[in-house]
Amino acid sequence: MTTMKLLEVEELTKSFGGVTAIAGLSFDVPxxxxxxxxxxxxAGKTTLFNMLSGIYQPDEGAIRFQSNDIVGIQPHQVAALxxxxxxxxxxxxxNMSVLDNVMVGCHLRTRTGxxxxxxxxPGVKREERESREWARQALAMCSLDRYIGHEAGSLPxxxxxxxxxxxxxxxxxxxxxxxxxxxxxxxxxxxxMQALIRRICEAGITVLLVEHNMGLVMQVSxxxxxxxxxxxxxxxxxxxxQKDRKVVEAYLGGEVxxxx
Amino acid sequence: xxxxxxxxxxxxxxxxxxxxILVSLASPSFLxxxxxxxxxxxxxxxxxxxMGMTFVILTAGIDLSVxxxxxxxxxxxxxxxxxxxxxxVALFTTLAIGAALGAAxxxxxxxxxxxxxxxxxxxxxxxxxxxxxxxxxxxxxTGDFEVANxxxxxGGGYVAGIPIPVIIAGVVFLVCWYxxxxxxxxxxxxxxxxxxxxxxxxxxxxxxVKITVFAISGxxxxxxxxxxxxxxxxAQPTAGLAYELDAIAAVxxxxxxxxxxxxxxxxxxxxxxxxxxxxxxxxxxxxxxxFQMIAKGGVxxxxxxxxxxxxxxx
Numbered sequence: 001m002t003t004m005k006l007l008e009v010e011e012l013t014k015s016f017g018g019v020t021a022i023a024g025l026s027f028d029v030p031x032x033x034x035x036x037x038x039x040x041x042x043a044g045k046t047t048l049f050n051m052l053s054g055i056y057q058p059d060e061g062a063i064r065f066q067s068n069d070i071v072g073i074q075p076h077q078v079a080a081l082x083x084x085x086x087x088x089x090x091x092x093x094x095n096m097s098v099l100d101n102v103m104v105g106c107h108l109r110t111r112t113g114x115x116x117x118x119x120x121x122p123g124v125k126r127e128e129r130e131s132r133e134w135a136r137q138a139l140a141m142c143s144l145d146r147y148i149g150h151e152a153g154s155l156p157x158x159x160x161x162x163x164x165x166x167x168x169x170x171x172x173x174x175x176x177x178x179x180x181x182x183x184x185x186x187x188x189x190x191x192x193m194q195a196l197i198r199r200i201c202e203a204g205i206t207v208l209l210v211e212h213n214m215g216l217v218m219q220v221s222x223x224x225x226x227x228x229x230x231x232x233x234x235x236x237x238x239x240x241x242q243k244d245r246k247v248v249e250a251y252l253g254g255e256v257x258x259x260x
Numbered sequence: 261x262x263x264x265x266x267x268x269x270x271x272x273x274x275x276x277x278x279x280x281i282l283v284s285l286a287s288p289s290f291l292x293x294x295x296x297x298x299x300x301x302x303x304x305x306x307x308x309x310x311m312g313m314t315f316v317i318l319t320a321g322i323d324l325s326v327x328x329x330x331x332x333x334x335x336x337x338x339x340x341x342x343x344x345x346x347x348x349v350a351l352f353t354t355l356a357i358g359a360a361l362g363a364a365x366x367x368x369x370x371x372x373x374x375x376x377x378x379x380x381x382x383x384x385x386x387x388x389x390x391x392x393x394x395x396x397x398x399x400x401x402t403g404d405f406e407v408a409n410x411x412x413x414x415g416g417g418y419v420a421g422i423p424i425p426v427i428i429a430g431v432v433f434l435v436c437w438y439x440x441x442x443x444x445x446x447x448x449x450x451x452x453x454x455x456x457x458x459x460x461x462x463x464x465x466x467x468x469v470k471i472t473v474f475a476i477s478g479x480x481x482x483x484x485x486x487x488x489x490x491x492x493x494x495a496q497p498t499a500g501l502a503y504e505l506d507a508i509a510a511v512x513x514x515x516x517x518x519x520x521x522x523x524x525x526x527x528x529x530x531x532x533x534x535x536x537x538x539x540x541x542x543x544x545x546x547x548x549x550x551f552q553m554i555a556k557g558g559v560x561x562x563x564x565x566x567x568x569x570x571x572x573x574x
Contacts, residue, residue: 075460076460076461076463076464076465076466080463084462091458091461093451095450096521103444103447105463106444124443131444167462171463
C-alpha cells in the first residue's frame with residue numbers, strides 16, 4: 001500500500017516578531033517528483049526549508065514525512081529519517097578534503113559506536129571502507145571524481161555547489177531539499193545542475209527545490225508551488241503555472257518568455 | 261615551492277628541531293639518551309592531557325577542568341590502592357570517574373548551551389573543591405600493600421629501558437591518531453569544529469559527540485592523574501594546578517586552531533615535546549624557575565605568531 005504523499009505540510013504557520021513568514025500553508029509532495037517552490041524574495045521559502053529540516057519549529061501546523069510527524073525533533077533526527085538539504089549560502093567544511101566532506105554524511109546507515117570503535121577495529125575498518133565507497137558514488141553522481149583529494153576551501157564556487165549536493169546525497173535521503181542550487185552559476189554550470197537534478201530524481205530521490213532561475217525551474221519540475229507572503233498563490237504543473245494569470249501578474253511577469 | 265609548503269605545514273616540527281639544535285649547542289649535557297628519556301618521561305603527563313584537550317579544541321571547545329580531574333582521580337585512585345583494591349579495578353574505576361566528570365561538563369555544554377569555557381571553569385572549581393574535601397587538604401599515600409608496588413611501576417617503572425609513562429603516552433597517541441584520522445567519530449569531531457550547523461544537518465549527533473570529546477578529555481586527565489600518583493606514591497591535593505594551561509599551550513603550539521576544525525594530534529605531541537625540551541633546557545642551564553615561566557610564555561607567543569603568519573600567507 002503506497003501512500004501518494006512523501007511529505008505533507010498542513011496549515012503551517014511561523015512568525016518572527018510581528019512578521020508572519022509562513023501563514024497557514026498546506027501542500028503535499030508526491031514521491032519521485034521534482035517539486036519546486038517559487039516566489040519573490042521574502043515569500044518565506046527559506047523559512048519553509050528551515051522548518052522542514054528541523055532548524056526552526058513552526059508556531060502551528062503539522063509536517064509529516066512518510067506519515068511520521070517531524071515537528072519538534074532535532075535536525076540530526078530529521079536527517080536520519082531521510083530528509084537532507086543544501087543551503088542558499090554555501091555551507092561547507094572548508095578545511096576538510098572533498099572526500100571527508102562527503103563522508104561526514106555517510107554514517108547514518110552504519111552503526112559502530114565509539115566503544116566498539118575502540119574494541120573492534122575490524123568492524124570500524126569495514127565501516128570506513130563502506131562509507132568511502134558510498135561517498136565515491138555520491139561524488140561520481142555529481143561529477144566530482146577528480147576533486148576527491150582536494151581541500152574544499154581551495155575549490156571554485158561552481159564545484160562547491162555540487163559538493164554540497166554530494167554531501168547531502170551521502171546521507172542517503174529519500175527527500176532532498178535544495179535551496180537555490182543554481183544561484184551564482186554561469187549558463188554552462190546551470191545546464192549541468194539541471195541535468196544533475198534530473199539524475200538525482202531518476203535515482204529515486206524526491207527533490208524539493210527552491211530556485212530563482214525560472215528557466216531551470218520550468219524545465220526540471222514536475223510540480224510547482226508559488227508562494228506569496230507566506231501562503232499559496234498557486235500550485236500545479238509548469239504549464240499550468242505559466243498560464244495562471246495571478247502568478248504571471250504577481251511574479252513571473254516578463255519571465256514568461258522562458259516558457260517551453 | 262615544495263620546501264616552502266612543507267615548512268608551512270610543519271612549523272611546529274621545525275620549531276622543535278631548531279630548539280633542540282640551539283639547546284645542544286648551549287649545553288653539551290643535553291644530548292644524551294638518559295636526558296632524552298628523562299624529557300620524554302616528564303613530557304608524557306602533559307602530552308596525555310593535551311591529546312584529550314585536542315579532541316575538545318577541535319570541536320571549538322576548551323576544557324579547563326583537566327587539572328582538577330587529574331587531582332580528583334589521583335586521590336580516589338590512591339585511596340583505593342591504599343585499601344588494597346585489585347589494580348585493574350582501581351584503574352578502571354578511576355578512568356571511569358574521569359570520563360564521567362568530563363561527560364558531565366560536556367552535558368552542561370550540550371544541553372544547557374553553556375560556553376565550554378564557563379562550563380569547565382565551573383567544573384575546575386567544583387572538582388578542586390571536591391578534592392580538598394575528599395583529601396582534607398592532606399596527601400593520600402598509596403600505602404604498603406603488595407598492590408602499591410605494582411601500582412608504582414605505572415609511574416616509575418621501565419620496560420626494555422623505556423619509562424612506562426612514555427609507553428602509555430605512545431599508546432594513547434596511536435589510539436587518538438587512529439580515531440581522529442580513520443573513524444567516523446574523528447570525522448565528526450572535525451566537522452563540528454568546521455561548521456556545527458552543517459554537521460547537525462548532515463545527521464551528526466552533535467550533542468553526543470561533544471559529550472564524548474569531554475569524556476575523552478576527562479578520562480585522559482584521569483590517566484595522567486594515575487601516572488602522577490603512581491610516580492609520587494601519593495596523591496597531592498594540589499596536584500595538576502595550572503596543568504590545563506600547559507595542555508592548551510601544547511595543543512596551540514602544535515598548530516591546532518582554537519576556533520576548531522583544524523589541527524592534528526601529531527602537532528599536539530610535538531607541542532608537548534617543545535614545552536618538555538624547553539623546561540629541560542632551562543633546568544640544565546640553571547635558569548631560575550621564575551625566568552623559566554617568562555621564557556615559556558615568550559616561546560608560546562613566538563610560535564603562535566609565526567603560525568598565524570604562515571596561515572595568512574597561504
